[in-house]
Amino acid sequence: MKLLILHRVPYSFIEYHRVIDHGIHDVVYVGTGAQLATVPPDLRCTRVERPGRAGLAEEVRTLFSPDDSFDRVISVSQYEMMDAAQIRRSLGVEGVSPEQVHIVNDKVAMKAAVAGSGLRVPRFVRCDEALTASSADVAPWAGKTVLKPLDGTASKDVFVFATYADAGTAILNHPTEDWDPERFQLEEYVEGPIFHFDGVMLAGAPVAIVASRYLGTCLEFAQGVPQGSIQVDDDGGRCKEAVEYLRAVGIDNGPFHLEMIEAADGMVFLEVGARAGGGHIKETFRLATGIDLVAAGLACNLDWSPVEINPLKRWFETTASSKFYGDFMFPGHLLPSRYCAISGGERFQAHSDVVRWKELDAGASLPETVSYLDFELPVSGIVAGRSSFEVTSLIREILTTVQVIPIEQPPQCPTPR
Numbered sequence: 001m002k003l004l005i006l007h008r009v010p011y012s013f014i015e016y017h018r019v020i021d022h023g024i025h026d027v028v029y030v031g032t033g034a035q036l037a038t039v040p041p042d043l044r045c046t047r048v049e050r051p052g053r054a055g056l057a058e059e060v061r062t063l064f065s066p067d068d069s070f071d072r073v074i075s076v077s078q079y080e081m082m083d084a085a086q087i088r089r090s091l092g093v094e095g096v097s098p099e100q101v102h103i104v105n106d107k108v109a110m111k112a113a114v115a116g117s118g119l120r121v122p123r124f125v126r127c128d129e130a131l132t133a134s135s136a137d138v139a140p141w142a143g144k145t146v147l148k149p150l151d152g153t154a155s156k157d158v159f160v161f162a163t164y165a166d167a168g169t170a171i172l173n174h175p176t177e178d179w180d181p182e183r184f185q186l187e188e189y190v191e192g193p194i195f196h197f198d199g200v201m202l203a204g205a206p207v208a209i210v211a212s213r214y215l216g217t218c219l220e221f222a223q224g225v226p227q228g229s230i231q232v233d234d235d236g237g238r239c240k241e242a243v244e245y246l247r248a249v250g251i252d253n254g255p256f257h258l259e260m261i262e263a264a265d266g267m268v269f270l271e272v273g274a275r276a277g278g279g280h281i282k283e284t285f286r287l288a289t290g291i292d293l294v295a296a297g298l299a300c301n302l303d304w305s306p307v308e309i310n311p312l313k314r315w316f317e318t319t320a321s322s323k324f325y326g327d328f329m330f331p332g333h334l335l336p337s338r339y340c341a342i343s344g345g346e347r348f349q350a351h352s353d354v355v356r357w358k359e360l361d362a363g364a365s366l367p368e369t370v371s372y373l374d375f376e377l378p379v380s381g382i383v384a385g386r387s388s389f390e391v392t393s394l395i396r397e398i399l400t401t402v403q404v405i406p407i408e409q410p411p412q413c414p415t416p417r
Contacts, residue, residue, distance in 0.1 A: 001025050001026070001071040001072060001302070002025070002026040002028070002068070002069060002070050002071050002072075003020065003025050003026065003027045003028065003070065003071065003072050003074060003302075004028050004030065004060075004064065004068075004070045004072070004073045004074065004087075004091075004093075005027060005028065005029045005030070005074045005075075006030060006031070006056065006060070006073065006074065006075040006077070006080055006083065006084055006087070007029045007030060007031035007035050007036060007038075007039065008031060008035055008075070008076075008077045008079075008080060009076055009077055010038040011038040011039050011040065012038065013294075014076055014294055014298075016298065017040075017043065018295055018298075019295050019298040019299050019302070019312065019315060020298060020302070022043055022044045022045055023044060026046075027044075027045040027046070028045065028046045028047075028048060028070075029045055029046070029047050029048070030047075030048045030049075030050055030060060030063065030064075031049070031050065032049065032050060032051075032052035033049050033052075036049055048063055050063060055083070056080055056083040056087075057082075057083040057086040057087050057090070060083075060087050061087065061090050064091060065091070066090075066091050066092040068091065070091055070093050071093065072093065072095065072301055072302065073087050073088045073091065073093050073095060074298070074301045076294070076297065076298070078153075078273065078275045081096070081101045081104075081105060081274065081275075082098060082101045082102070082105065084096070084101075085097055085098040085100070085101045086098055095301075096274075100250050101274075103249050103250055104249055104250070104251065104272060104273060104274040105151050106150050106151060107124075107148065107149075107150050107151070107152075107185055107187075107271055108124060108126055108150055108185050110249050110269075110271065110272055111124050111187075111269065113248055113249050113250070114245055114248045114249060114269045116248070117244070117247075117248035119244060119245055119248055119269060120266065120267070120268050120269060121268065121269045122146075122187050122188040122189070122190050122261075122268060122269075122270075123140050123141050123187070123188040124185055124186065124187045124188065125140055125185065125186050126150075126181075126182070126184075126185050126186075127147070127171050127181040127182075127183075127184040127185060127186060128181040128182045130168060130171065130181075130186055131171060131172070131181055139164045139165065139168075140164070140188075141164055141188045142163060142164055142165075143163060143164070143188070143189065144160060144161065144162060144163070144188075144189035145160070145161045145163065145164045145166070145167040145186055145187065145188065145189055146158065146159070146160050146161075146167075146186070146187040146188075146189050147159045147160075147161065147167055147170065147171065147175060147184060147185075147186055147187075148184065148185060148187065149183055149184055149185075150183055150184065150185055151183070154218065154222060154278070154369075154370040154371075154372065155217075155218045155219040155221065155222035155370065156222065156369070156370055157176050157184075158219050158222065159175060160189060160219070164186070167186050168186075171184070171186070190261045190263050190268045190270075191261075191263065191264075192261045192262045192263045192264065192268070193213055193214070193261070193262050194213070194214045194217055194218075194259060194260070194261055194262075194270065195211055195212065195213050195214070195232075195238060195259070195260050195261075195262060195267075196211075196212050196213075196214065196229065196257060196258065196259045196260075196277060196281075197209055197210070197211050197212075197238070197239060197242040197256075197257075197258040197259075197260065198210050198212070198255075198256070198257055198258075198276070198277050198281050198285050198293075199255070199256060199285070199289075200254065200255050200256070200291065200293060200296045200297070200300065200316065201246060201251055201252055201253055201254060201256060201300075202253055202300060202304070202306065202307050202310065202316060203252065203253065203304055203305060203306040203307070204247065204252045204253075205306065205307075206239075206243050206246075207291070207296070207307055207316045207318070208285075208289045208291050208316075208318050209239045209242065209243070210231055210239075210284075210285055210288050210289065211231070211232045211235040211238050211239050211242070212229050212230060212231045212232060212281075212284075212326070213229070213230055213232055213388075214227065214228070214229050215227065215228030215229065215230060215326075215328075215392065215395060215396065215399070216228060216399075221329065221331055221370070222331075222370045223334070224331055224333075224334040224335075225331070226328065226329065226330045226331065226399045226402075227328070227329050227331075228326060228327065228328045228329075228392075228395040228396070228398075228399060229279075229280075229281070229284075229326055229327050229328075230324070230326035230388050230391045230392050230395065231284065231288055231324045231325050231326060231388065231391070232324075232388050233324055233387050233388045238260070238262075238267060241267055242258055242260065245258060245260070245269055245272065246258060246272070249272055251272070251274050252304075253300045253304050254274060254275075254297050254300040254301070255274070255275055255276040255293045255296065255297045255300075256272065256273065256274055256275070257272070257273045257275060257276060257277035257278075257281070258271075258272045258273075259271050259272070275297075276293040276294065276297065278372035279327060279329055279372040279374075279380070280327035280329075280356070280374065280380065280381075280382050281327070282294065283327075283356070283382060284325040284326065284327055284382055287321060287323075287325050287355070287382070287384070288321050288323075288324070288325055289318045289319070289320070289321070290317065290318055290319030290320075290321075291315070291316065291317075291318060292315070295315045296315045296316055298315075299312040299315040299316065322386075323384045323385060323386060324384070324385055324386070324387060324388055324390075324391050325355070325382060325383070325384050325385075325391065326382070326383050326385075326388075326391040326392070326394075326395050327380065327381065327382045327383070327395075328380060328381055328383070328395050328398055328399060329372065329374075329377055329380040330377060330378045330379045330380065330402065330404050331370065331371075331377070331378075332360070332366035332367065332376075332377060332378040332404060333366060333367050333368060333369055333370055333371065335366060335378075335404065335406040336406050337366075337406035337407060337408055338365040338366050338368075339365060339366065339406070339407050339408070339409060339410045339411065340360065340366060340378050340404050340405060340406050340407060341404075341405045341407050341411060342359055342360075342378060342379050342402065342403070342404060342405070343402070343403040343404075343405055344401045344402045344403050345357070345359070345379060345398075345401075345402045348381075348397075348398055348401075348402070351383075351394070353383050353384050353385055353390070353394055354381060354382075354383050354394075355381070355382040355383060355384050356381045356382040357379070357381040358374045358375075358377070358379065358380050358381055359378070359379045360375075360376070360377065360378050360379070361375070362410070362411045363410040363411065364376075364410075365410070366378065378404040379402060379404065381398075383395055383398075
């Protein structure tokens, strides 16, 4: 096949050669000079540099045409899903369309698609529609209300108000610096623990799916509170229900990250991404199932046939683990200093059930915005246990014992002996 790879994520994060045989396929990488510099120099491929001064889709369309006869356009960046879809359409390449990307990128569109399939979602309204509603109109709901961007990630610019009326007042007063009511929505607040479902779909069926429960919330993490996530040892039928929601938004091939709220009367849709989850989710999923979500995602790009006959089925083979896994993350973006020290973590680093312990490199500065990247977090890691209860207990202990302390000067690297 002839493959066009929209290269943005550093090559070492993806290692395309693990799945794509560059000796068989005609592989073309397109990116800026800095992006292409991460491609191994001895890799058999064609490198096409784009200026990087305009949008990705715009520049790629000036470099290639349908006459180039690409079989696939591949992008692993969640931020370039729409560009990739637009390029496919321009070049006449089959694959995910702009309309399909819109459904999984736009929080109003995804809830509308889910509701249209008869599944439960929070009540919601676009902010521009809320602003144009007559004052005589009855509010769609009265209680707690969430304001969030249509296409946001990591709970950035998300606010919770006590009532719908309070939220309506806030949107009249421009609640964010780059306020544009067409980019935001209001959503009914649904009380209950939040679950996330991670896995990979192939030919419309789940290859593997793992249910996990958040300890804390992504919004609290954005507000500076440490967060955990624990795989559940009994999904109670939730995974089967989750697949219905994935099909409702058209996720038939590739990795997914679906978030749901367990309300008193059942599961309620929160949001979904046609991508692997952030933080340590890819690693905890691999430990539990044996499947590398990055590699499986690449394999899905190459062949969409069912797993039983898929020539790349080795990337979808599962190996059940006898343990359950969870992860924890401490945020640093709201600390009053760009540097920090870690206290209380010494005994956990040597703990037999701590699979991974990662602290910010000495001298490295903290991010200024929300990040789930382990090399930007003050401290994060993965733990294992024989049950969800064991994993939860250990993560709770870590979250309440470890402290991230802001300091004025960067910590010094240990002096070599």
